[in-house]
Amino acid sequence: MSIKNKRVSLLTYWTSRYVVTLCIGLLIISLIFAMWIRHTTLEYRLEMMSFMAEDTVKRITDTETPKELPKSIEERDRFNFRDIDPIVYILDQKGAVISVNRPFNPLVEVDFNPLLQKEELSKLKIPSTNETYYVVKKEIEIENKVIGWVIVLESKKHLTEVKQQYGQLAIFIIALGILGGVAIYFLSRRLSRPIMKVAEAAKQVQSGNYHIQLSSSIKENEVYELVSSFKDMASRLQQLEKTRTELLAGVTHELKTPVTSISGLLQAVKDGVVTGEEAEEFIKMALVETVKMKTMVGDLLAFNSFAVDAVPVTISHYEVSRLIGDIFTQFKATLQDQTYKFEYHSLKKEVFVLADLVRIQQILSNLLTNASQAMVNGGTMTVTLKERDDDVVVLIEDTGTGINKEDQPYIFERFFRGENKKYTVRGLGLGLPLSKMMAQSIGGDLQLKKSNGMGTCFELQLKKVKRSEE
Known part of the structure; x- marks a missing residue:
């Protein structure tokens, strides 16, 4: 038998296909969730960068000498992110860097003047590092006059990095896959077991044994109908087999009885055992038995004719x-x-x-x-x-x-x-x-x-x- 036509058990067939379908579904779900986690994480961290910029502006404008920009950003001004550490710049009106929250300026070659003309949130490509940075800009405004800007930068790579969330997602997907695989196996086995029993019972009936034992405690309606119908069929086949056996004996007996009676009656007349009126009575009895036998044969012929639709019906x-x-x-x-x-x-x-x-x-x-x-x-x-x-x-x-x-x-x-x-x-x-x-x-x-x-x-x-x- 070729591999293409190889027979497999119902349990193996459905379990393997359900598991493959489950794995494909979980893979698609994991990809969608990964993209969603990446997107929401980026949105959340950009909001935190915006909050950092606003907080920095507020503390600068709330000082006792607000006309001067701070020459440095104190350690308390740095926000502690779990996965990222953004760079904070304070610029003057001309876009020159006044202070930065690093011991040194990590992006000395950046010209911030073009960023000041853009929107509050923008992107910046650094040629030297070939990295893309997200930039959040906030104006430092005192007495309705802009005296500088707070710039918060962080690389896209760090903002979208979610190793811990990906790990949790992977654990969840794997656990769900294992649970689903186990559930599929037991459900498939629950469905295949009664069908296997019916197949075994069919072989039993094929061999002539109609005394089959099939459980009726099945909750699935379709499977219950299959088992119940098979049991009814086996019972009817048993009855038909019994009827067929009785038919052979019955037909033989019913036809043999009148033939024996006719033979005995006519033989008595032939041998002269009975004579006169008694002989005529024997002949009448033989004719009665002949009519009975003719009637039974006629019934057989009539039934056969109706069974094959060979009898015309005049309605x-x-x-x-x-x-x-x-x-x-x-x-x-x-x-x-x-x-x-x-x-x-x-x-x-x-x-x-x-x-x-x-x-x-x-x-x-x-x-x-x-x-x-x-x-x-x-x-x-x-x-x-x-x-x-x-x-x-x-x-x-x-x-x-x-x-x-x-x-x-x-x-x-x-x-x-x-x-x-x-x-x-x-x-x-x-x-x-x-x-x-x-x-x-x-x-x-x-x-x-x-x-x-x-x-x-x-x-x-x-x-x-x-x-x-x-």
Whole structure:
């Protein structure tokens, strides 16, 4: 594998990129802060130089003999700066140096006359030292007459020198970088750990082991949704695998039983074990088993056809109360058991829906048959119509034993058969999945509304015909 396509762990990937981003950000911040410190330090020191010049002027003008300029600046006149030591000159009216706060004149070659014509704050380039100096100038004025100037100079190099502040900034940036790097590492690990667990669980599922253990105590909503969805998927895959295994056994059993019965019945007739009317009865029984086997094969073929959208659907407009009422009446006529009670609640007005007559008959017949099978000792079947904004809801209720709570999420899975019906009613577990597919094929839907020990209620949704389509 090339270096370009080399795989790295999520923890390494995100930590390294976050750290690089953090370092770049801190570097930019440190540069901005360094420039800001340099600028503010320069402004502060220039203000202090201006204050020094003003203070010097004030002490000269407050003396008892103010008409004479002092020949020297006493030591007390020198300000003690932590990082700089400015030069203070006292000039007369002609710009000649009267005194300086140094034992000797450090800038003897400087001509101050041009500076006297400039603003209070200016710059001066000294050719001999190739350095730039900031100059603060203040007039010495007595009785409204200028008798001299106080000049304060300091090199730009000294004014902008901030070693201590830079050191403090560096310590702060490094500490922040270390703290940020540690925080990024632990946050990345917190995010990557559940994803790694999910990846390990995926390999576990791939090998056929669906008993995975994933923690649900995750605060991050997106990661929690990922873990929760994967657990649900694994649980559903486990159920599907179980259903697939049961399907193979169920289909084999369901098809083998009628074949064995037919074979045994016909063999008895052939061998002369039964004769006359008894033989005819055996042949009728064989035909009944043939019809059952044909029905199961037909269910398989129908489901497969719907699954690949190979069955044409003819949608027309039907008045829903009449449509459902006729189908319900036909079903009641087919039941020979008189222990059942039937209730039908239609709409108060005419409402048309989009439907396929054959498919609606199949759906309702399947739901009502399931309801009758759930009521072993009789009960009540109720069909209720309710109108909503865009559709009409058909509620099919019974007073049977209900569907186990753990089976309810899987009742629309193909070939799934609940514990209540697995050993009591023969079938392939395609009735409800096929009914749901038929409902969706005509623009509606089929859902389980509720189910408990008091009974079950299914909701069939049929799309209403808009006024413009009527």
